[in-house]
Each structure stands twice: as structure tokens, then as C-alpha cells.
Amino acid sequence: MASTTAPLMVMDVTTAFLHADLPRDVHVKIRGEVFRLHKALYGLKDSPRLFHQHIHSILTRLSWQATITDPCLYTRQHQQHGQTYLMVYVDDLLYVGGGQKEVVEELRPHLQIKHKQGQQHDYLGIRITRTTTSAATTTSTTTTISLTPYLSAIAGIGPFRVSTPITIDHGRQIQGGGKEGAMVSGGGRADNKEQTRQQQLPLTQQKQHKHRLKEYQQVLGTLTYAASTARPDLAYAASVLASKIGHVSTHDVQMARRALQYAKSHNNILTTTVEHTTGAAACGYYTTAQLSDLEKGQQFPTAQIVTYVDASFAMDAGRRSRSGIVICVNNMPVYWRSSKQTITALSAAEAEYSAITEGIKHTIHVRDQLDEMMIKHSTPVILTDSMSAIHMANSDKIQERTKHLGIRMQFTRDHVRKQTVELQHVPSGDQVADMLTKPLHKGAFHRLVQKIMHHE
Incomplete structure (x- = not known):
């Protein structure tokens, strides 16, 4: 949405999966009694797919059209407000365009909707901010995107608890990390000698290896999400660390934590400015x-x-x-x-x-x-x-x-x-x-x- 100056609105579908019909027989046992489900339930493997089919049918009836390049992005030409857009990610919706009240009202008969309007929005852990400034001949709209809510939410959780700010060339730290430290087996790519050595370790040390691998996977998952949404400066680090997931060393664990420490120390944001008069950014x-x-x-x-x-x-x-x-x-x-x-x-x-x-x-x-x-x-x-x-x-x-x-x-x-x-x-x-x-x-x-x- 970097090239448009239209207003934004974030919507959330309450108890989303319960809106979708369940086409097959599924029974649950509660307190000795057996019940047949009529609606999709959280925990069923096909619930996300059924809800997407449900919301897709609703949007289609309301004249929204899914794009071929991204089936989760819907477009609709509005007679008064022009081209409008709706991004659907499970039960989180992002609407771009005018007539926001009208959109909420037409969805409410079908879904329980919560919505938020304004200049700042949090969507999937991503903070989107729009500011408009006016000059004598031009009006400019600046859009900024950051991961502040996401990184703040995980700041004090387990392996994500890092406190010391750092300024490092983390890519150089990570590049040579695969040859140092004891290896932590992550699956089929570890060699047989290493697996045998780990099997012979005392039980407490085996648990320590598993704990270290789990920590690595958690930190890597966080880095990968950040790198794929709003932090291109983390993309190289996440890619290199992901290539080591099957054969992790203690050095790799340290480098993953340092990369996460860098991400929190440098709250980099994406930004662009669109001028209404020329329609092009510099x-x-x-x-x-x-x-x-x-x-x-x-x-x-x-x-x-x-x-x-x-x-x-x-x-x-x-x-x-x-x-x-x-x-x-x-x-x-x-x-x-x-x-x-x-x-x-x-x-x-x-x-x-x-x-x-x-x-x-x-x-x-x-x-x-x-x-x-x-x-x-x-x-x-x-x-x-x-x-x-x-x-x-x-x-x-x-x-x-x-x-x-x-x-x-x-x-x-x-x-x-x-x-x-x-x-x-x-x-x-x-x-x-x-x-x-x-x-x-x-x-x-x-x-x-x-x-x-x-x-x-």
C-alpha cells in the first residue's frame, strides 16, 4: 500500500472459526456425553481452510474480487471512493480506502467485527503509521512501517530476554559460525558420530542439548518473521542461520541471540512519502x-x-x-x-x-x-x-x-x-x-x- 494515500482501517473477526460450517461429521466427548459439531472449531486441522472459504464466499457476494497474484488480497471498485482494497489474514483484516463505516456495516450481518480507525494501526505485530503534511502547492502523505509491537511483546519471554543494546556488523559474526562449538543435532543432517556422541552423554547434558536447540528454533522463528515482514536488514542473518537448523552449534545459538539483540537495539522502520500533486516519490x-x-x-x-x-x-x-x-x-x-x-x-x-x-x-x-x-x-x-x-x-x-x-x-x-x-x-x-x-x-x-x- 506504499503507493496509495487512502486511509486505513484494521478489523478483527471475533471467534472466527465458529462462523464456518463443518461439512463432515466430527464428534467431541464432553463430560461423558458425545456431541456432533456443526461449526468449525479451534484445534481442527481444516478449520483455517473452512473459515477462509466462508469469508471468501461472503466477500464475493459483496462484489469483492480476489487477486490472482495474492488470493488473500481483495479489490473492489467503489462508485464514490474509487478503488478499495481488503487484505485478509485468517481473522485479521486490513482495509484501505474510503467509506470505512459502510464496509463495517455490510460485514456485520455475516461476521462479528471489531474495528479501529485512525492514523496508527497494529496489524499482525506490524505498526503502520500515516501522517499528512500540507504545503503551499503540495500535500504529502508519509507511511511508516515498524515491528515495534512485535519486538516489544516478546522482549521478556524466555530466550528472547536480551537487555544490552549492541551496534554490530552481525552478518560478519554469523558467517563463520558453523565451524565452532559443540554441535546440537536437529535431525537427519547431523552425522552419525555426532548422534552417537550425544546418545552417550549423561541425561542432564542431553536435556541441555535439546533445550539449546529449542531456543535456537524459537529465536530463528522470530528473526525469520521479522526479516520477512518489515526488516530487510535481518534477511541475510535469518537466511544464514536457517541453513544451519539441522546441524546447530553452540556458536550458532550465540549468533542467533546476537542477531535478535541487534534487531531490538535498532528499531529500523520502513518509510515512504507520496506527493499528491505529482503522484511520485523521490x-x-x-x-x-x-x-x-x-x-x-x-x-x-x-x-x-x-x-x-x-x-x-x-x-x-x-x-x-x-x-x-x-x-x-x-x-x-x-x-x-x-x-x-x-x-x-x-x-x-x-x-x-x-x-x-x-x-x-x-x-x-x-x-x-x-x-x-x-x-x-x-x-x-x-x-x-x-x-x-x-x-x-x-x-x-x-x-x-x-x-x-x-x-x-x-x-x-x-x-x-x-x-x-x-x-x-x-x-x-x-x-x-x-x-x-x-x-x-x-x-x-x-x-x-x-x-x-x-x-x-
């Missing part, structure tokens, strides 16, 4: 066509899509390269990813090219989602710091060193040729996705974080 990178329009004094499209892609070559122990992707809409990151590449790149240019391919795939999805939301947007700009990869994408030649890439090579070239995306070069120092590919020194890391986030 993102800094424009397509060639947009620059031409700017010189002519024409207005920009509502939403500007900019994707940063980068890769680190063969830095993993198995010599796999790692891709980093950050997709911004109006200067706010809406998607980011740090992951090992599925193929073993033979050169740095090949690793960068593979990252570009992945970036284009995810950018197309964001573009299609904006199309379904009826939001005008620019031609997506793909930013890479590799001139070699740009040359490969713009060339039609089949060379000895790249012919093995096959479909991957042609996929990227096809989109560049059709101008569905525009490749541009960005200096390495401004490559935001760099922080998702490898551990950086503290200064470089925080400088890149500040480019797309702000410290609260």
Missing part, C-alpha cells in the same frame, strides 16, 4: 522515457518500481553463490530476498546474471500485482553493479562461457529486448542488495540500511 532512479518526460514537464506515473539485485560469488562453503534482491515501490521496499542460488555459478558475472534473472521474476510479480490493484506504475528499473551482466543481457551472441545458461539466459534477454524491464548500472557503494549477499563491515552495512530504512 526514488532517484528513472527510466530513459521518464527522464524525457521530466524534461518536458510531464507528470510521472503513480508508482515507481525499482529493483536492486546483487550476488556474492562462491562465498558459501559449498561454493554456491548468494543472491540479494530488494524491490522498492515509491522508495519503500515491498519485497526482499537473500538466498543461495540453485545453480553453481562458474564466474562472478554468471552469479550476477542469475541474480538479475531472479530479480526480474519477482519484479514481474510485483508489477502484475499493481496492475490487479489498478495502480498506475512505471516501467520497472533493474539496478545492478555488474557491467558484465548488463552486457550479457543486452547481447544476442551465444558465447562459449555463457551458452550453458540456456533458458535462464534467454529469459532475461527476452524481457530486456521487449522493454518490460530496463537494466541500469548502479555504483557498488549504492547497491542496497549488497547487504543481503555477504557479511559487511559495520559502516558499510549501516549506510546501506539507511538508504532504504530509517532509525526510529
Whole structure:
């Protein structure tokens, strides 16, 4: 919702699952008597699916339409308020658009609804704040997104109890953690010698190992949720730590706690500003066509899509390269990813090219989602710091060193040729996705974080 200035409203469905009909016979025994259930009940494995089907049928009858790119996102064209949106996550609803009272009233005959209006909303642990400022010729709406409620709620719980603020380049701490410390078995990937050694430990030490593994899993789950919702600065750490889940060392446990400590010490937030007069945010990178329009004094499209892609070559122990992707809409990151590449790149240019391919795939999805939301947007700009990869994408030649890439090579070239995306070069120092590919020194890391986030 970074590209819209419409008001927000959070709604909650009370006793959600009890609204859905149960199509099969399910009986429960209570105090010696057996009862047949007519409605879905909390604890049944198919209750979430049944409730989603129930609320989907209600919304469909009310003229809402689920998008193809995200079945949990619904859109509706309102005669008075224009395009409106409804995000459904189980029993938590987020409405974007005018006519909020009307929406609540039309849902109440079908569902028990609690709702909250205003400038600040907490949705799934995410705090969304909207502020509007007016000047002589423009009115600007600023949207900020933070995880303050989520991190505050877990601050004093078990393994999440950390108190000392730290300022660290946590990526460098985590990268080398897999070779140190005693291993904590997490499943099939631990070697047989390690499993045998743990079986021979005294009972108290075996319990200690299990406790340490459980703590690691809890902390990792917290980091993963934070990294996937509103904290791209945690994405690299969460990805590396997740790769060790089956073979955890005591050092890994320490690094997971330090990453969590960093998350709490640095309450970074996502923010974007949309100006009503131009309909575009100051993102800094424009397509060639947009620059031409700017010189002519024409207005920009509502939403500007900019994707940063980068890769680190063969830095993993198995010599796999790692891709980093950050997709911004109006200067706010809406998607980011740090992951090992599925193929073993033979050169740095090949690793960068593979990252570009992945970036284009995810950018197309964001573009299609904006199309379904009826939001005008620019031609997506793909930013890479590799001139070699740009040359490969713009060339039609089949060379000895790249012919093995096959479909991957042609996929990227096809989109560049059709101008569905525009490749541009960005200096390495401004490559935001760099922080998702490898551990950086503290200064470089925080400088890149500040480019797309702000410290609260």
C-alpha cells in the first residue's frame, strides 16, 4: 500500500472459526456425553481452510474480487471512493480506502467485527503509521512501517530476554559460525558420530542439548518473521542461520541471540512519502522515457518500481553463490530476498546474471500485482553493479562461457529486448542488495540500511 494515500482501517473477526460450517461429521466427548459439531472449531486441522472459504464466499457476494497474484488480497471498485482494497489474514483484516463505516456495516450481518480507525494501526505485530503534511502547492502523505509491537511483546519471554543494546556488523559474526562449538543435532543432517556422541552423554547434558536447540528454533522463528515482514536488514542473518537448523552449534545459538539483540537495539522502520500533486516519490532512479518526460514537464506515473539485485560469488562453503534482491515501490521496499542460488555459478558475472534473472521474476510479480490493484506504475528499473551482466543481457551472441545458461539466459534477454524491464548500472557503494549477499563491515552495512530504512 506504499503507493496509495487512502486511509486505513484494521478489523478483527471475533471467534472466527465458529462462523464456518463443518461439512463432515466430527464428534467431541464432553463430560461423558458425545456431541456432533456443526461449526468449525479451534484445534481442527481444516478449520483455517473452512473459515477462509466462508469469508471468501461472503466477500464475493459483496462484489469483492480476489487477486490472482495474492488470493488473500481483495479489490473492489467503489462508485464514490474509487478503488478499495481488503487484505485478509485468517481473522485479521486490513482495509484501505474510503467509506470505512459502510464496509463495517455490510460485514456485520455475516461476521462479528471489531474495528479501529485512525492514523496508527497494529496489524499482525506490524505498526503502520500515516501522517499528512500540507504545503503551499503540495500535500504529502508519509507511511511508516515498524515491528515495534512485535519486538516489544516478546522482549521478556524466555530466550528472547536480551537487555544490552549492541551496534554490530552481525552478518560478519554469523558467517563463520558453523565451524565452532559443540554441535546440537536437529535431525537427519547431523552425522552419525555426532548422534552417537550425544546418545552417550549423561541425561542432564542431553536435556541441555535439546533445550539449546529449542531456543535456537524459537529465536530463528522470530528473526525469520521479522526479516520477512518489515526488516530487510535481518534477511541475510535469518537466511544464514536457517541453513544451519539441522546441524546447530553452540556458536550458532550465540549468533542467533546476537542477531535478535541487534534487531531490538535498532528499531529500523520502513518509510515512504507520496506527493499528491505529482503522484511520485523521490526514488532517484528513472527510466530513459521518464527522464524525457521530466524534461518536458510531464507528470510521472503513480508508482515507481525499482529493483536492486546483487550476488556474492562462491562465498558459501559449498561454493554456491548468494543472491540479494530488494524491490522498492515509491522508495519503500515491498519485497526482499537473500538466498543461495540453485545453480553453481562458474564466474562472478554468471552469479550476477542469475541474480538479475531472479530479480526480474519477482519484479514481474510485483508489477502484475499493481496492475490487479489498478495502480498506475512505471516501467520497472533493474539496478545492478555488474557491467558484465548488463552486457550479457543486452547481447544476442551465444558465447562459449555463457551458452550453458540456456533458458535462464534467454529469459532475461527476452524481457530486456521487449522493454518490460530496463537494466541500469548502479555504483557498488549504492547497491542496497549488497547487504543481503555477504557479511559487511559495520559502516558499510549501516549506510546501506539507511538508504532504504530509517532509525526510529
